[in-house]
Amino acid sequence: MNRGLLDTSAYSAFKRGDRDLKHWVREASEILLSPVVLGELRAGFLKGSETERNLTELSSFLESPRVSVVTVDEETAERYAVILRSLRKAGRPIPTNDIWIAASAMQHGAKLVTCDPHFLAVSQAVVVFFGKEPRTAARGSRDRRTWP
Numbered sequence: 813m814n815r816g817l818l819d820t821s822a823y824s825a826f827k828r829g830d831r832d833l834k835h836w837v838r839e840a841s842e843i844l845l846s847p848v849v850l851g852e853l854r855a856g857f858l859k860g861s862e863t864e865r866n867l868t869e870l871s872s873f874l875e876s877p878r879v880s881v882v883t884v885d886e887e888t889a890e891r892y893a894v895i896l897r898s899l900r901k902a903g904r905p906i907p908t909n910d911i912w913i914a915a916s917a918m919q920h921g922a923k924l925v926t927c928d929p930h931f932l933a934v935s936q937a938v939v940v941f942f943g944k945e946p947r948t949a950a951r952g953s954r955d956r957r958t959w960p
Contacts, residue, residue, distance in 0.1 A: 816940060817844040817882070817917040819910070820852040821927035825942065827869065832942050836925065843879045846916040848909050850881065882916050891915035895936050904933040 816836070818826070823845075826833040837843065850870075857866040873879060892915040899905055907930075914934045917924040924937045931939050 813842070814840045815842040815844070815921075816840060816923040816925040817846060817913070817920065818849065819846075819913050819924065819926040819928065819931070820849050820856075822925045822942060823849065823853060823873075824856075825927050827866075830927075830942065833925075833927075836940070836942070840878060842922075843876070844916070844920055844922050845874070845879065845881050846913050847881060847884055848912045848916070852909060882920050884912065884916065888912070888915050888919050891918045891936070895934055898935060899933060902933065904930075906930040906933060 814836070818837075822833055826837050853870060854867070857863045857870075860866065874881070892911055895911050895914055895918070899911070910928065910931065911934075914924055914931060914937045916922075917938075918936050923940045924931055924934070925940045925942070927941070927943045929941065929943060931937065932941060
């Protein structure tokens with residue numbers, strides 16, 4: 813079962829036509845989105861010149877029976893706290909919104925599908941990273957991180 817939570821960078825790359833992400837989306841059995849991702853996407857759309865087209869495409873994407881939006885609740889908040897503490901201890905901060913996104917993936921047992929290498933610092937999530945392997949990635953941690 814290929815089930816994952818798309819972050820903003822992955823959705824954006826998919827919509828730009830990234831071949832690997834298009835393949836992943838086509839093959840996925842279930843695609844989750846966090847409300848945080850939806851907020852980031854919509855905020856980006858409002859800044860651009862293709863607002864209506866982007867909103868229409870997002871709405872169409874959300875209508876797929878394989879796509880669902882997860883809730884952010886008390887359990888998500890607990891996981892957020894665990895991830896934040898771990899990142900602080902490791903001295904590896906990432907943007908706050910991305911911690912919420914990672915917490916949602918962790919909570920729902922989904923792979924976190926991303927193009928942002930900073931998610932690789934989140935040891936509590938299984939990260940599917942679409943991009944060049946960052947030089948700072950832990951080489952011994954491939955068991956929880958995959959590169960397509």
